[in-house]
Amino acid sequence: MSEPIITCRDVHKWYGQFHALRGISLEVKKGEVIVIFGPSGSGKSTFIRTINRLEEHQKGTIIVDGIELTHDVRNIAAIRKEVGMVFQQFNLFPHLTVMQNVTLGPIQVRKWKKEKSEEISMQLLERVGIPEQAYKYPGQLSGGQQQRVAIARALAMQPKIMLFDEPTSALDPEMIKEVLDVMTELAQSGITMLVVTHEMGFARAVADRMVFFDQGLIIESGTPEDVFYHPKEDRTKLFLSQILSH
Amino acid sequence: MSDKIPPPQPSTPSPSLIPDERARHRGRTGLAISWEHIPWWGIIVLIVGVFVAFSVFTSVRYQDALSFIFDLPWHKDVLKQLDSTRIAEDGSWTYTAQPPLTPKAHYTIYAEFYNEDGSFNGRGDIYKFQISKEAEAGEKQALLPSPETVQTITSTTPTFIGKAPAGTAKVAIVDDFRDQPLRIIKRIWNANGVILTIKVTLIAFVVAVIIGLVFGIMRVSSGSPDLRVNARKRLLFGLLAVIILVVLRSQWRTPTAFISLLLGIEIFAFLLPAMPYTFSTLYVEIVRGVPMLVIILYMGFAITPALRSASNNTIDLRGLPAAVIGLAFGYGAYLAEVFRAGIEAIPSGQMEAARSIGMSYFQAMRFIILPQAIRLILPPLGNDFIAMLKDSSLISVIALPEVLQQGRLWISRNFRAFEGYNSVMMLYLIMTLLLSLLVRSIERRSQLPND
Ligand SMILES: Nc1ncnc2c1ncn2[C@@H]1O[C@H](COP(=O)(O)OP(=O)(O)OP(=O)(O)O)[C@@H](O)[C@H]1O
Ligand SMILES: [Mg+2]
Numbered sequence: 001m002s003e004p005i006i007t008c009r010d011v012h013k014w015y016g017q018f019h020a021l022r023g024i025s026l027e028v029k030k031g032e033v034i035v036i037f038g039p040s041g042s043g044k045s046t047f048i049r050t051i052n053r054l055e056e057h058q059k060g061t062i063i064v065d066g067i068e069l070t071h072d073v074r075n076i077a078a079i080r081k082e083v084g085m086v087f088q089q090f091n092l093f094p095h096l097t098v099m100q101n102v103t104l105g106p107i108q109v110r111k112w113k114k115e116k117s118e119e120i121s122m123q124l125l126e127r128v129g130i131p132e133q134a135y136k137y138p139g140q141l142s143g144g145q146q147q148r149v150a151i152a153r154a155l156a157m158q159p160k161i162m163l164f165d166e167p168t169s170a171l172d173p174e175m176i177k178e179v180l181d182v183m184t185e186l187a188q189s190g191i192t193m194l195v196v197t198h199e200m201g202f203a204r205a206v207a208d209r210m211v212f213f214d215q216g217l218i219i220e221s222g223t224p225e226d227v228f229y230h231p232k233e234d235r236t237k238l239f240l241s242q243i244l245s246h
Numbered sequence: 247m248s249d250k251i252p253p254p255q256p257s258t259p260s261p262s263l264i265p266d267e268r269a270r271h272r273g274r275t276g277l278a279i280s281w282e283h284i285p286w287w288g289i290i291v292l293i294v295g296v297f298v299a300f301s302v303f304t305s306v307r308y309q310d311a312l313s314f315i316f317d318l319p320w321h322k323d324v325l326k327q328l329d330s331t332r333i334a335e336d337g338s339w340t341y342t343a344q345p346p347l348t349p350k351a352h353y354t355i356y357a358e359f360y361n362e363d364g365s366f367n368g369r370g371d372i373y374k375f376q377i378s379k380e381a382e383a384g385e386k387q388a389l390l391p392s393p394e395t396v397q398t399i400t401s402t403t404p405t406f407i408g409k410a411p412a413g414t415a416k417v418a419i420v421d422d423f424r425d426q427p428l429r430i431i432k433r434i435w436n437a438n439g440v441i442l443t444i445k446v447t448l449i450a451f452v453v454a455v456i457i458g459l460v461f462g463i464m465r466v467s468s469g470s471p472d473l474r475v476n477a478r479k480r481l482l483f484g485l486l487a488v489i490i491l492v493v494l495r496s497q498w499r500t501p502t503a504f505i506s507l508l509l510g511i512e513i514f515a516f517l518l519p520a521m522p523y524t525f526s527t528l529y530v531e532i533v534r535g536v537p538m539l540v541i542i543l544y545m546g547f548a549i550t551p552a553l554r555s556a557s558n559n560t561i562d563l564r565g566l567p568a569a570v571i572g573l574a575f576g577y578g579a580y581l582a583e584v585f586r587a588g589i590e591a592i593p594s595g596q597m598e599a600a601r602s603i604g605m606s607y608f609q610a611m612r613f614i615i616l617p618q619a620i621r622l623i624l625p626p627l628g629n630d631f632i633a634m635l636k637d638s639s640l641i642s643v644i645a646l647p648e649v650l651q652q653g654r655l656w657i658s659r660n661f662r663a664f665e666g667y668n669s670v671m672m673l674y675l676i677m678t679l680l681l682s683l684l685v686r687s688i689e690r691r692s693q694l695p696n697d
Pocket of ligand 2: 045165
């Protein structure tokens with residue numbers, strides 16, 4: 001495969017005294033879909049949030065799309081333009097319509113014209129299946145619809161990388177599928193994706209690689225085939241047996 | 247731009263897709279009073295309204311007090327009051343315009359006569375004239391009455407001669423400008439009493455909101471920074487700065503001066519990231535701990551004279567500026583707290599989402615955090631506006647003729663405390679009630695639609 005688009009080397013993160021990431025090294029190639037899973041509190045969210053600098057790492061190197069993340073504000077801004085993020089709690093802007101939510105980034109950050117941004121946004125809303133909700137407010141949509149808007153909002157910046165932090169865990173079961181369908185379609189379109197999720201069906205279907213986190217460390221990584229059917233580590237086996245048993 | 251909510255787009259296929267939009271617009275248009283449930287404030291408005299109407303229409307005293315507090319009339323000025331010493335035995339009087347009138351201006355001037363007890367005793371002849379462009383002062387020009395035609399005169403100090411009816415004790419020379427809308431507007435803008443109160447409150451509130459916004463944002467910035475970050479750089483910076491200073495100024499080359507300089511600059515260098523927070527917290531805590539009255543007195547009688555003498559009279563804040571600055575400075579501290587609370591009430595996910603689509607901190611503040619925070623803080627903001635309107639009465643202590651001061655002036659002239667203070671109270675009550683209606687209606691408009 002091609003060049004790595006994300007390179008993490010020995011990344012450490014402390015919250016005060018608490019050592020949340022204890023040396024994460026990971027390379028992600030262009031177009032790869034990586035699923036990150038692991039027990040609660042293992043540092044999955046912390047890790048993917050360091051990639052667009054919502055959390056600051058204190059040791060190690062993170063290089064995204066050829067730019068190293070340092071204290072330099074310009075680097076951070078440049079990287080954030082290339083990295084889209086979808087949150088567990090959607091985090092839509094409740095005072096703006098769906099359309100305004102999606103066009104805000106292109107207009108204010110990319111400095112595109114309003115018409116162009118709206119045209120692109122409408123296409124994205126069609127892609128995630130909710131063009132008819134464009135002029136509603138987030139509060140008027142269902143959870144699944146809101147999460148799809150959030151995906152469209154991230155895509156509107158035309159990022160090279162998409163980060164998902166448990167995008168379906170705040171959703172009712174009947175809405176999970178509509179969001180996963182959008183994500184599956186996205187994965188097949190060739191965009192680089194890092195997904196924190198426990199939706200193992202989704203992982204099996206679209207992941208190129210699965211990464212198992214525990215206590216701030218990567219315990220095991222490999223293809224879904226390997227991780228599901230031939231896990232090497234006991235902790236991985238134990239965790240998989242717990243989440244697959246129900 | 248994006249903090250405004252756009253109307254439904256014409257391209258939307260059918261109105262049924264935007265079900266809440268129409269109800270939302272209905273809610274936006276008015277006060278939406280439902281007559282089935284007249285709310286408590288409606289009843290109060292009604293009672294006060296009836297009371298005011300009753301008093302005003304039945305009592306000359308209230309009419310007089312209210313018109314004095316409103317600084318009426320707004321269409322004429324009294325140029326001069328001539329007392330009985332300037333009225334001759336037979337009632338004839340003369341008046342030479344002093345100070346001079348304005349060249350190029352139009353005037354309608356007449357005399358009003360008053361009896362010993364202050365009652366109206368008729369009006370004299372009307373002079374209508376225009377002063378020519380080259381007119382000068384000094385030259386006395388006796389004018390003839392001209393109620394119909396406008397005469398042109400060449401002096402800015404014309405002389406009026408007239409004869410008062412028997413019994414006249416006072417002659418008021420009146421400059422009537424009811425046909426000149428611009429002068430009326432100017433007169434209203436400069437009117438004392440109610441207008442001044444509203445003007446001071448509005449200006450001071452706008453300034454206070456700006457102060458509150460800036461200090462509120464400063465207060466949500468990092469509280470206690472990590473002193474270890476860049477510690478070596480800061481130490482070095484401090485040392486360098488001190489060395490440069492010492493090289494430049496020979497009198498600082500003593501050990502005590504060196505050490506105190508070094509300490510001062512190092513402390514400053516370490517506190518620099520916390521400066522916005524420290525500074526704004528200091529402001530908020532100090533100002534909130536001092537009574538409004540003290541702030542206004544301090545502004546009016548300590549700072550203003552000091553500034554005036556320090557700047558050789560070029561910075562003169564006497565009157566309105568001092569009052570506005572005092573009020574705004576005092577209320578800015580409360581509003582800073584309101585803004586801080588509003589900003590902190592917005593879930594952190596909003597800022598994260600905004601940052602993750604590449605917005606800068608200030609873009610996120612402007613487009614995401616503040617528009618939401620302002621919706622939250624509208625009620626306390628409105629309350630503070632009303633409180634400020636009431637506290638504007640405090641500026642009467644620096645002799646600004648706002649509602650209370652005008653009321654007291656009227657009372658001191660008429661010895662009618664009851665009518666005077668009743669009028670003052672009613673006026674404040676009407677203003678605050680109207681304002682709370684307005685605040686409610688704005689609150690209702692700014693609500694977001696939910697499912
Ligand atoms: N802001 C913070 N301050 C202090 N500790 C934190 C903070 N954020 C996270 N932590 C701690 O860091 C650890 C890792 O948190 P993280 O959110 O990354 O876990 P996670 O793997 O995403 O878990 P979950 O599946 O519950 O989302 C947890 O023990 C958490 O308590
Ligand atoms: Mg998490």
